[in-house]
Amino acid sequence: MLLTFVRNQEKAILLWLKDFILTMQEFFLFSVRAFLAFPKIKRYWRDVLDQATICGTDSIPIVLVSAISIGSLLAIEVGNLLEDFGAKTMLGRSTSLSVIRELGPLLMGLMLSARYGSRNGSELGAMQISEQIDALRAFGTDPVAKLVMPRLIASLIMFLPLTALSDFAGLHSAAYLAEHYHRLDPGIFWNAVYPRLAPKDFVVGFLKAPVFAIIITLVSSFNGFSARGGTAGVGRATIKGIVVSSGLVLIANFYVSKIVLENM
Amino acid sequence: MIELRNVSLKYGNKEILKNVSLTIKDNTIKAILGPSGVGKSTILKLMLGLIKPNSGQVIIDGTDITNMKESSLYSIRRKMGMVFQGNALFDSLTINQNLGFFLRENMNLPEEEVNRRVAEQIQFAGLEGYEDQLPESLSGGMRRRVAIGRALIFKPHMILFDEPTAGLDPVSSKKILSLISALRHNNNLGAVIVTHIIDDVFNVADCVAVLYQGEIIFDDVTEKLHQAQHPFIRSILSDNILEL
Numbered sequence: 235m236l237l238t239f240v241r242n243q244e245k246a247i248l249l250w251l252k253d254f255i256l257t258m259q260e261f262f263l264f265s266v267r268a269f270l271a272f273p274k275i276k277r278y279w280r281d282v283l284d285q286a287t288i289c290g291t292d293s294i295p296i297v298l299v300s301a302i303s304i305g306s307l308l309a310i311e312v313g314n315l316l317e318d319f320g321a322k323t324m325l326g327r328s329t330s331l332s333v334i335r336e337l338g339p340l341l342m343g344l345m346l347s348a349r350y351g352s353r354n355g356s357e358l359g360a361m362q363i364s365e366q367i368d369a370l371r372a373f374g375t376d377p378v379a380k381l382v383m384p385r386l387i388a389s390l391i392m393f394l395p396l397t398a399l400s401d402f403a404g405l406h407s408a409a410y411l412a413e414h415y416h417r418l419d420p421g422i423f424w425n426a427v428y429p430r431l432a433p434k435d436f437v438v439g440f441l442k443a444p445v446f447a448i449i450i451t452l453v454s455s456f457n458g459f460s461a462r463g464g465t466a467g468v469g470r471a472t473i474k475g476i477v478v479s480s481g482l483v484l485i486a487n488f489y490v491s492k493i494v495l496e497n498m
Numbered sequence: 499m500i501e502l503r504n505v506s507l508k509y510g511n512k513e514i515l516k517n518v519s520l521t522i523k524d525n526t527i528k529a530i531l532g533p534s535g536v537g538k539s540t541i542l543k544l545m546l547g548l549i550k551p552n553s554g555q556v557i558i559d560g561t562d563i564t565n566m567k568e569s570s571l572y573s574i575r576r577k578m579g580m581v582f583q584g585n586a587l588f589d590s591l592t593i594n595q596n597l598g599f600f601l602r603e604n605m606n607l608p609e610e611e612v613n614r615r616v617a618e619q620i621q622f623a624g625l626e627g628y629e630d631q632l633p634e635s636l637s638g639g640m641r642r643r644v645a646i647g648r649a650l651i652f653k654p655h656m657i658l659f660d661e662p663t664a665g666l667d668p669v670s671s672k673k674i675l676s677l678i679s680a681l682r683h684n685n686n687l688g689a690v691i692v693t694h695i696i697d698d699v700f701n702v703a704d705c706v707a708v709l710y711q712g713e714i715i716f717d718d719v720t721e722k723l724h725q726a727q728h729p730f731i732r733s734i735l736s737d738n739i740l741e742l
Contacts, residue, residue: 369586372546373579373600373652374572380603 257460264378264459265452268386271379281384289350289385290392296349297396298403300341301333305404308332309411317416325412326426333404334431334439335491342400343446343483346393351454351479354385355472358458363468367459382455389447397443434498438491445486453479499523500545500578500656500690505554507540514540515551516712524655527682527689529699529720531734532709538692539583541709542658545690546580547571559655576604579649583660585641587633587648593620594629597647605652619647623677639670646677656688657681663698675701696734699723708734 275282308329316322358381361367370377405427412418457475461467500522507515514537522528532538543549544556547563555564558574566574587596597616601607607615620629623643633641642662649657662678663671679702681687691703699706699720706723708716710730716723724735 364584364589365582365586366588368543368548369580369582371548371568372575372582373648374576374604375600376568376572 260460261452261456264382264456267376267378268382268452268455271376271383272387274376274379274383275387278380278384281380282387285384285388286392288353289346289389290396293346293349293392293396294399296345297342297400300345301338301400301403302407304337304341305329305333305407306411308337308404309408310415313412313416313418322416322418323422324426325416325418326409326423327430329408329412330405330427330431331435333408334401334435336439336487338400338404339397339439339442339446340483340487342393342396343442343450343487344480346389346396346446347450347454347479347483348476350389351450351476352472354451354454355458355461355475356468358455359461359468359471362459362461363464377459382451382459385455386448386451389451390444393443393447394440397440401439434494437498438494441494442487442490445490446483449482449486450479453482499557499559501555501557502541502544503555503557505544505551505556507537507544507549507551513712515544517554518709518712518714519554520707520714520717522656522688522690524688525682525686526704527678527691527702529691529693529703529706530709531693531696531699531706534694536709537712538694538709539660542580542660542690542692545658546575546578572604576652577655579652579654579657581642581645581649581657581659581662583664585633585645587641587644589633592630592632593625593636593644596633596644597651600648601651615651619651622650623647637670638666639673642666642670642674643677646674650681650685650687654687656690659689659691659693661693662691663693663695671698678702 309325312328312332313322313325316324316328358367361381367377367381370380409420409423412423413420454472454475457471457478461471463470500520502518502520505515505518506513518541520528520530520541530538530541540549544551545558547556547566547568551564555562557563558577561574563571563574588599591599594616597619598612601612601615620626623640623646625640625643625647628636628640633644636644646657646662659678662674666674675698678689678691681689689702691698693699703720705719706716707714708723708726708728708731710728715728716726716731723731726732
């Protein structure tokens with residue numbers, strides 16, 4: 235009986251592993267097709283503009299809210315800590331590094347994973363369930379070129395200014411709280427920011443934008459394309475897209491920082 | 499002409515089609531009859547190369563498309579128009595935009611020609627006055643007629659219908675069936691109709707293939723269906739409608 239149980243478990247694990255490897259293979263091919271469709275941008279430039287509005291302009295409020303809240307929180311908490319050591323003048327330095335290198339891009343990535351990723355997953359999932367993606371293929375249109383490539387290009391373009399905006403809003407909210415909460419002179423705050431920021435700090439932060447754009451767009455779109463089983467299937471695909479892309483954004487955030495800071 | 503030669507297909511461990519062979523000649527209407535979930539729609543997707551069989555061949559006008567690359571399949575697919583069971587209309591586009599979508603996407607036609615063809619299909623489907631409406635504001639029968647118009651706009655040789663009257667009221671069903679008959683008589687168009695409604699078969703089809711448990715158990719002219727002795731066919735003839 236125990237032996238049968240062990241064998242059944244072994245079979246289940248092997249089946250799961252096989253499914254996982256097959257999904258990874260499909261995801262890889264899907265991603266390659268999306269990148270190979272880049273030359274078709276001339277044909278789908280209107281779709282790229284539409285997607286740029288959706289993932290860029292329309293995302294500004296959520297990016298601003300997250301950047302301002304994290305900048306303000308950092309200024310308050312780090313300021314309190316530095317005050318204990320009599321090093322409050324270093325507040326600009328510590329918040330700028332945290333915002334530009336790590337928290338600005340990371341929070342933006344997570345917010346966009348939730349906002350843009352969920353939109354991609356549900357929209358493409360609904361199209362898959364209602365056979366609209368099959369209709370595209372049946373009438374001679376490559377659905378990856380029409381639906382995924384414009385999303386990918388738009389996010390690659392728009393995530394960069396969103397990162398800049400997130401950094402700007404985060405730093406300025408930190409500066410505002412430094413002045414009004416910690417009574418720190420703005421000149422002292424900014425003097426600890428600009429002269430001390432090195433190019434590698436910006437490289438770390440801004441390199442994360444295209445990495446997150448690729449992860450969020452491809453993972454959410456792939457899950458949308460893989461939706462099966464009616465409206466519940468669309469929900470499952472959307473959730474899976476957000477969970478996986480958020481997890482990958484966190485992992486990528488760590489590795490991009492590690493690789494750049496170790497090599498620059 | 500569309501040919502399926504000894505086609506077998508499995509989804510996981512489930513065998514959907516077992517050694518299926520079918521021929522659909524130009525200018526004929528062939529029905530594929532069978533209970534729901536037996537793999538009828540899968541046959542249409544195989545014909546379009548949307549899915550690949552595990553074994554066997556799919557041949558369109560003498561070209562074997564079984565292992566053809568997706569990019570090479572697009573030109574083959576344009577020889578056939580497909581009307582999906584749920585219509586698969588783009589819900590954010592108007593009727594006019596839905597009809598003209600693939601012409602604008604895939605053919606380098608001047609805008610005047612696109613508009614002329616769209617107007618032709620609007621008239622054919624009897625949808626004058628609804629051009630600027632979204633699909634959601636139309637009735638089921640109207641949406642089906644838009645889907646037929648979209649399939650016809652490429653001027654295909656063959657049109658594939660997935661359950662063309664499913665979910666429609668009797669009046670709309672009758673209109674759709676008359677439209678299918680008119681296509682053959684006026685446009686010389688062949689058609690494949692996948693259905694579980696036996697009345698549709700007798701109303702429009704020249705010949706019929708019956709799919710049961712993944713196998714073709716009957717493939718002949720429609721009139722001969724009454725002479726078939728297979729117990730499943732006898733049962734559907736006596737009940738008239740398949741709801742298994």
